[in-house]
Amino acid sequence: MKVTRLFYEQDVLDVARGLLNKLVVTTRTGPRVAARIVEVEAYRGSDDPAAHSYRGETPRTATMFGPPGHWYVYFSYGVHWCANLVVGPPGVAHAVLIRAAEPVDGIETMRARRPKARTDRDLLRGPGRFGAALGLTRADDGIDAVAGEIRVVDDGIAPPEHPSCGPRVGLSQATEHPWRFWVPDSRYVSGSRPRT
């Protein structure tokens, strides 16, 4: 089934679960690279203190307030580029963070971008690693994921019928929501991280 603009106008939790097993494909930053999404987190706009959009629109989060189905890419901890998909109609700033993916195509290209990765399993396991393996930067913020140079496509593998879920990672607020979803049994998920 094709991933249309309409897909991104569903409830953000449904979009998050629906993105599992979808393919991210790009030739924007080099040779063709494809990766299968296996772990995501949902951020519920103005209802969610952990969402970047919670306190209203700022220059950084402008993309989140725009039309759905676009990439919101932000710079994290002065080191990493993390990628989200914008969900909900314009003005509704929900998003789904891509936390981990399974390398499918262009593995050599990804390995060149991630020299620290010892195995293919480490290539895209974690949001910062996902961004690095795809070669994302500020220039990729706002790109259309439906018709642009970095696309989300359905290659015939359905989302899991019963996705696993649990608390989101790395937050100091709104930690109670089980809005992290992943493909059960995938060896490419990032796994829980202990918090101090």
Place this chain on the structure above:
DNA sequence: TAAAAGATCCCCT
């Protein structure tokens, strides 16, 4: 203008 925190990753022990 300053200061603190941040949707992380990597290396060290």
Place this chain on the structure above:
DNA sequence: GGGGATCTTTTAT
């Protein structure tokens, strides 16, 4: 298991 790197964004003064 713990801490440092690194710098942008936001909020407070």
